[in-house]
Amino acid sequence: MQMSEQLLEVRGLRKSFRVGKNRLTALDGIDLDLARGETLGLVGESGCGKSTLARTLMMLERPDAGSVTFDGIDPFSLRGKELLKFRRRVQMVFQDPYASLNSRMTAGDIISEPWRTHKTLYPNRKDRELRMRGLLDMVGLGAKAADKYPQEFSGGQRQRIGIARALALDPDVIICDEPVSALDLSVQAQVLNLLNDLQQELKISYLFISHDLSVVRHVADRVTVMYLGRMIESGRTEDVYRSPAHPYTAALMSAAPKLDAADRGDRILLSGEVPSPLNPPSGCRFRTRCWQATEICATHEPAAHDDSGHVAECHHPLQPAVPVSA
Template identity: 50%
Template sequence: METLLEVNGLKKHFPVSNPIPFKKSTQSVKAVDGVNFDVYQGETLGIVGESGCGKSTMARLVNQLIKPTDGSVIFKKQNLIDMPAEKLRQMRQKIQMVFQDPYASLDPRLKVGELIAEPLVIHQIGDRTSQKQRVEELLEIVGLNKRYADRYPHEFSGGQRQRINIARALTLNPELVICDEPVSALDVSVQAQVINLLNKLQQDFKLTYIFISHDLNVVRYMCDRIAVMYLGRIVEIGTFEEIYANPQHPYTKALFSAIPKESPFEEKERIILKGTVPSPLNPPSGCHFHERCPVAIDICKTKEPKMITKEKIHQTSCHLAD
């Protein structure tokens, strides 16, 4: 498969202000702390993990909405981090985002037609007539009436607003769409409709997705591969089937044990992790998970584990995996 996106050594450390006046702070929050992964053309890569593990920050780093502390983001063999501002602006046409909150990501002062046409105006594509035609076409593609272009966001339900967000993300014919928990704020019945819409759009327009979610059942349905994040690092990556059947990292085992049983007759052990998630301001040395890990050994406390390939594309970052 052709590699569309390569992320290498990606880091984002947010400096913390010093409470003492006129003194520079030496501490920083390590939101993303050395992430490596590839995304292949036409696939859906799922990103899962606890709240605060760095999933959304990583998504914004990929799209260069925030600048990384270190690392590289290579899209179609071009490094976005070193790219001049004007060229990056043009490259962003090919990378779009669908955000978690379908209302907060829409300007309430603009009509739906103006919101969807805004990327065309910014990039100076077409005239008013062609832009209006594109808006009407996109509304019908996402299952909305083209007459809705003259309404405001507050006149729609949550599912309809998310469809508007998806339409806006498709305006410039992107190749990569980053979905940051696109269905978590929706009712379950509406979630299914939006997920089916995303699948249909992927087939119709040959899209590639990075899909961030807390719901492992949604990830199982949507994604070809998944990456498991913990405290700013990816600890395991592979196909859902491989990881679900044979998880290698202790954190992945605990995470997947939380999936509800498919049958009342299924025997399944629930793994309850002890302790609290360490602060990204001062993460543990060695393996970030060792303080909560039930099988940690001495080397876990001092040496950072490297990614080990188990079966073809199934990789895990654990000293005990081999």
């Protein structure tokens, strides 16, 4: 099959869970695209659905509705060997480098473990050993680290082992779930630079999930903002950061710490509490905290407005925008 430039396409993705007698809608009509070699940043408050989206794209959850197309393939239609072969193509780097590594296994065993399932990738023991040591070199640890245990490494070094494990199956996409949030600032920069270097070398695509807006701005080509299961704004990173169109995005940007006092501007303070996802507000889900809300915000869901690829779901966008045609 011919490789497409657009690697991942998600349309109308929905996922809900039963909570007691109620249904919690974690994803409500998610659309996103990820190109080959691109980094898409995903930001939003806790509980907005970021982790559920990651789990669904990893095929750990099956969506209730919508479609996922990966390089022209619907992964949820695959079975048997074809499904096993596909699973190599999407891997994950986890948030906690302490909890995500087995303390009873050496670094070399951790990196080699995926090949026990995907036996055809490196069937020869010598090839596996060479590849494992090559991956340790690639992430900056060196082959001598192969015989050490996770507790002998620092947090940043452990995360490098996690990255090497994700690379072991030669994936096309790596989902990075808060990969630097547990690390010191200086170590964060080292890991982010490593991810960037690997992307340049291997042409990997990243879905980069983070609460840290400064980190997302540093690594992402495009950014998407989530709120209560909806993607409410997306666009090129600099466009979204320079001129946020959705009031919620503007509030997030104003809350981000800035070193330069001249860049800080006025802080936007939101009133009220985050609504429960079990009972989200009618119309626009952000309206109960929005200073621009009007009657239409309570009665109608906002349509997506597109301003040259900068998309926002808002009745009263902060920037000029053109409605998306049906």
